[in-house]
Amino acid sequence: MELQQMRYVVAVAETNSFTRAAERCLVVQSALSHQIARLEQELGARLFERTTRRVRLTPAGAAFLPAARQCLDAAERAAVEVAAAIGEVRGRLSVGLIPSVAAVDIPRALRDFRRQYPKVRISLRVGASDDLVEQVKQGAVEVAFLGLPTTARPEGVGVRELARDRLVAVVAPDHPLADEPAVDLRRLSSEVFVDLPAKTAGRAQSDLAFSAAGLTRDVAFEVTNADFLARMVGQGLGVAMLPSAYVAQLSGVTTIEVIDAPARVEYVIWSPGSRTPAATAFLRILDIPDVYGAQ
Incomplete structure (x- = not known):
């Protein structure tokens, strides 16, 4: 054979x-x-x-x-x-990420990695944070970037916190709230929302905040892609709450501070078992040494 x-x-x-x-x-x-x-x-x-x-x-x-x-x-x-x-890194590297990752410039990191290790073939998978954690556990993805509410933390994988950020309100430029310097959750609860699908980590950040404040809201549109979500907001289909660091790169929408906004934590995670040389090299590009193990 x-x-x-x-x-x-x-x-x-x-x-x-x-x-x-x-x-x-x-x-x-x-x-x-x-x-x-x-x-x-x-x-x-x-x-x-x-x-x-x-x-x-x-x-x-x-x-x-x-x-x-x-x-x-x-x-x-x-x-x-x-x-x-013998000092040569090659093979394949599978990287997962959420669309709204902002703590790391992924294209730049991949550019630096590619310059040093041109023989590695790279695949990118975009998905929801919860799904990416499972894919890393199963070995389908080696390194992933995700965002979770402050009440959650990835388990069963190697993990390092990258950044913390607060959510902001995003509205169309001609929305009645567009000229407001700041709003609170109670004021936003009367608006129609565009948000990520229910039960995803990205959606949970907002759901938990409104629930803790004793408020309900109308999520009329669920979108799996944050970029397209922002485009829908720009067309006046609803308002949204997104991480401030991510919103900074958007156009065609207006950002408003939310006084009692929820926060999210961005993490990089990796396979808890033995890593491929390519995955180890990529983590080094991100300045994450080998001493960080599974937690």
Whole structure:
């Protein structure tokens, strides 16, 4: 059983086509088919059902696929570790972030990282804070930037606090509140809101503040993306509460201080287990030394 054979099986499973798999693997289809046939003979089971219309995994193929992926991941990790041992960082780095991260200039950090480690391939995943914590725990994301209410803290991951910030009200330039220097939660509670989805960490910051003040509000629009949320506010569809450091980069909206505003904490988190050389190098770019472990 060879790693190349496993790569071919994974490629066919992901493309549902021997032709497309061969194109992805940069080999002729006959060579790919021959190697998979050899592997099937060695295993004593067919991995794919082949018809003129489609290709799909057999039960044996479905059982083989996860283990094949694990073997390929282990082989890649071994090559990366050997490279790191001789002073070369390469491989892959998966970074997660919330759209409103403001404590770190992510593009600049990635630029600095790229200049030092040009052989690392980077993937970015944008999502909600709670989801990013779970993805880091599962190893799908290695380093993530997120924001949580002051009452919460990431658990089961390596963590470092980056900054604290207060929320501000954001309204359209022609909104009746636009000329006010400051407002309180009671005044805002009479407005229609645009906010992040219910039960997300970004939404919880505002929900907890209004609840603690004994107030309710009307969230007429729920948006998963903070940038698009601000665009909706700019069109007069409602008001919003966003971190002041993030709002500073927005245009087309007016910012108002909220006297009794809630706060949020931005964190960087990382995998609690052994880190890849690329993840360790990226944390060093952020000036986070190796002594910070899982908490």
